[in-house]
Amino acid sequence: MKCPICKRPVDDATAGQPGSTFPFCSDRCRTIDLARWLDGKYQIPVGRPDDESDDADFETYEEPPPPRR
Numbered sequence: 640m641k642c643p644i645c646k647r648p649v650d651d652a653t654a655g656q657p658g659s660t661f662p663f664c665s666d667r668c669r670t671i672d673l674a675r676w677l678d679g680k681y682q683i684p685v686g687r688p689d690d691e692s693d694d695a696d697f698e699t700y701e702e703p704p705p706p707r708r
Contacts, residue, residue: 644668 640649642664654661663669675681 642668644671
Protein backbone atom coordinates (compact mmCIF):
# COMPACT_ATOMS: atom_id res chain seq x y z
CA MET A 640 0.00 0.00 0.00
CA LYS A 641 1.13 3.56 -0.65
CA CYS A 642 0.81 6.59 1.61
CA PRO A 643 -2.12 8.71 0.36
CA ILE A 644 -0.08 11.91 0.81
CA CYS A 645 3.45 11.24 -0.46
CA LYS A 646 2.95 7.87 -2.22
CA ARG A 647 5.79 6.13 -0.31
CA PRO A 648 5.27 2.42 0.48
CA VAL A 649 3.57 1.77 3.84
CA ASP A 650 3.93 -1.49 5.80
CA ASP A 651 0.40 -2.91 6.24
CA ALA A 652 1.62 -5.11 9.11
CA THR A 653 1.85 -2.10 11.45
CA ALA A 654 -1.88 -1.35 11.19
CA GLY A 655 -3.57 -1.42 14.58
CA GLN A 656 -0.36 -1.38 16.60
CA PRO A 657 0.20 1.36 19.20
CA GLY A 658 2.00 4.32 17.66
CA SER A 659 1.13 3.24 14.12
CA THR A 660 0.65 5.97 11.54
CA PHE A 661 -1.18 3.61 9.15
CA PRO A 662 -2.33 4.33 6.43
CA PHE A 663 0.27 7.11 6.37
CA CYS A 664 4.03 6.61 6.25
CA SER A 665 4.77 9.16 9.00
CA ASP A 666 3.31 11.61 11.52
CA ARG A 667 4.10 14.39 9.05
CA CYS A 668 1.84 12.89 6.36
CA ARG A 669 -0.90 12.19 8.92
CA THR A 670 -0.77 15.84 10.05
CA ILE A 671 -0.90 17.10 6.45
CA ASP A 672 -4.02 14.99 5.87
CA LEU A 673 -5.67 16.34 9.04
CA ALA A 674 -4.88 19.93 7.99
CA ARG A 675 -6.50 19.31 4.61
CA TRP A 676 -9.69 18.12 6.30
CA LEU A 677 -9.72 21.09 8.67
CA ASP A 678 -9.14 23.56 5.81
CA GLY A 679 -12.13 22.10 3.94
CA LYS A 680 -10.06 20.75 1.05
CA TYR A 681 -11.71 17.35 1.47
CA GLN A 682 -15.47 17.23 1.44
CA ILE A 683 -17.98 14.47 1.85
CA PRO A 684 -20.61 14.74 -0.91
CA VAL A 685 -24.12 15.45 0.34
CA GLY A 686 -25.96 13.95 -2.61
CA ARG A 687 -25.32 11.69 -5.51
CA PRO A 688 -24.16 13.89 -8.40
CA ASP A 689 -24.70 11.13 -10.99
CA ASP A 690 -28.36 10.54 -10.07
CA GLU A 691 -30.06 13.80 -9.19
CA SER A 692 -33.48 12.58 -10.32
CA ASP A 693 -33.93 10.25 -7.32
CA ASP A 694 -34.16 12.63 -4.36
CA ALA A 695 -36.51 10.40 -2.34
CA ASP A 696 -33.63 9.16 -0.16
CA PHE A 697 -32.61 12.67 0.89
CA GLU A 698 -34.52 14.98 3.17
CA THR A 699 -34.52 18.67 2.41
CA TYR A 700 -34.29 21.22 5.19
CA GLU A 701 -36.84 23.98 5.14
CA GLU A 702 -36.55 27.04 7.33
CA PRO A 703 -39.41 27.08 9.86
CA PRO A 704 -41.77 30.07 9.67
CA PRO A 705 -41.06 32.92 12.09
CA PRO A 706 -43.05 32.83 15.33
CA ARG A 707 -46.26 34.88 15.40
CA ARG A 708 -46.45 37.74 17.83
